[in-house]
Amino acid sequence: MHFTRRSTLTLAVAAALALTACGKKDEAAAPAADASAATAAAGATVVQIGFAAPLTGPQAHYGEEYKNGVTLAIEDANAEKPVIGGQPVTFELVAEDDQADPKTATQVAQKFVDSKVSGMVGHFNSGTSIPASKIYADAGIPMVAMATAPAFTQQGYKTTFRSMTSDTQQGSVMGKFVVEKLGAKNIVIIDDRTAYGQGLADEFEKAVQAAGGKVVKREFTNDKATDFAAILTSIKGQNPDVVFFGGADAQSAPMAKQMKRLSIKAPLVSGEMTKTPNFVKLAGKEAEGTIASLAGLPLADMPKGKDYETRYKARFQSDVATYSPYGYDAARAMIAAMKKADSTEPAKYLPELAKNAYTDGVTTSNWAYDDKGDLKDGGITVYQVKNGDWVVLETVGGGVKAGNASAAQ
CATH class of the missing domain: 3.40.50.2300 (Response regulator)
Structure with missing residues (x-):
């Protein structure tokens, strides 16, 4: 003991x-x-x-x-x-x-x-x-x-x-989603240079390219920044269909507000550190339309x-x-x-x-690891802010069939 x-x-x-x-x-x-x-x-x-x-x-x-x-x-x-x-x-x-x-x-x-x-x-x-x-x-x-x-x-x-x-799973789902479901062809990527933000952006970029999309510009900031005017001004001329951000809500919220202020019509797309009530609170009405992924199933599922x-x-x-x-x-x-x-x-x-010692979980009934320590079956859910709240667009894996993402179009 x-x-x-x-x-x-x-x-x-x-x-x-x-x-x-x-x-x-x-x-x-x-x-x-x-x-x-x-x-x-x-x-x-x-x-x-x-x-x-x-x-x-x-x-x-x-x-x-x-x-x-x-x-x-x-x-x-x-x-x-x-x-x-x-x-x-x-x-x-x-x-x-x-x-x-x-x-x-x-x-x-x-x-x-x-x-x-x-x-x-x-x-x-x-x-x-x-x-x-x-x-x-x-x-x-x-x-x-x-x-x-x-x-x-x-x-x-x-x-x-x-x-x-892992971000390998999450990034691959989101990269494919924006190309195939949103019809995005020209995509801009911004990340905060953290292990999380950059890693997620890298995996997203790979998936975009594999799905036939084009990354027209890639920029980076840091996890303390709140002023993105220079970066956003530089990407506006690219007329992107999607702006992807790898980072936390303390950065994605002001980014969303500044995108709207600069009349960038492309939706902001991000990962699970943006899919929070705090993002909606910080971004206010400018949060509307933002899309983010979250590992796992919706809470209700x-x-x-x-x-x-x-x-x-x-x-x-x-x-x-x-x-x-x-x-x-x-x-x-x-x-x-x-x-x-x-x-x-x-x-x-x-x-x-x-091994699979835990089969009675909240998030999954199959808490099983591969030989690296990655969860075998977690699923990825894509959300969008609508009327001030996060709503489900699509769930991939995790025992739930993919939903209808037409609302994101």
Whole structure:
């Protein structure tokens, strides 16, 4: 077993002071545990699961919703009064803010390794997950990340797994969609130069060309920019049928507003970091017509999506946005692997995680990995903003037949 034993009193004090390291001398420097750990039953073994995502800054809304899903999964698992290795266990979420910054992410990863967490859910961004993955791999700690960049699972680490489909799948679907369903011939691509944004744009470009479309111009910005006047002015003369952006909603929202201001009639097309309520809020009426893809099925079509939506709203007093169901399933898949292996030792439950140990998910009933750690069957859904809300245009894969995309024409 890979755990730390604590009494209820010790847990309460630890949660209050946020001193939650497992066997680490510098307690104050340890990752901060969720206060819910104080509810652990007396005599239970505490098993720590790490979590990292941007919890401050312009991407904090992604990280908080993602964390909520993991929190709900751990609470559900604890309510089942799990017994592993013949002893009752209580799972404890230990969360850290990596600020969507690669350097900070590696520091966070080392902190988790030093604290001897039993497993890792996260990181969120591809740009943080890729450098952090080596640290977890060297320590033998399994990580199930939200990262979608193809490079994440191409490193050859046996400890890296995804909770969403990769950009190879998402980019290929969107590239084909804009050419075949939207009839786009001349396409402009802009990306934010992050591992996620550039990777998604690369895969999209390949698919556009394979479908017979033409990329007439490719530009790039950064993940802090909000003024795109120079780039948009330069592409306006190309008279594009579609403008594709690889990046987050903090950039795609002002981009959408500025496109309308410059009378660029082409729709903005993007990936899942744009498919958020936050994008619609930030872009306002200029969000109308924007198209974005999201890995996986619409919430209503997920095997347990409706039940999850009800319980999530009751627990967090907010709507499900984008990522929390995948965080939920990632944590539950890891816990299921521990139960099947009857051990929380990473080396012992890792083989079970690599297999299909979890068949009762919210997002899918077939949580199965290939030999690289990519999900075998996730599906991709294409959405469009209509009347201030995201509506489904088409779903490809994931057990749902493709929908009618005629509304996007």
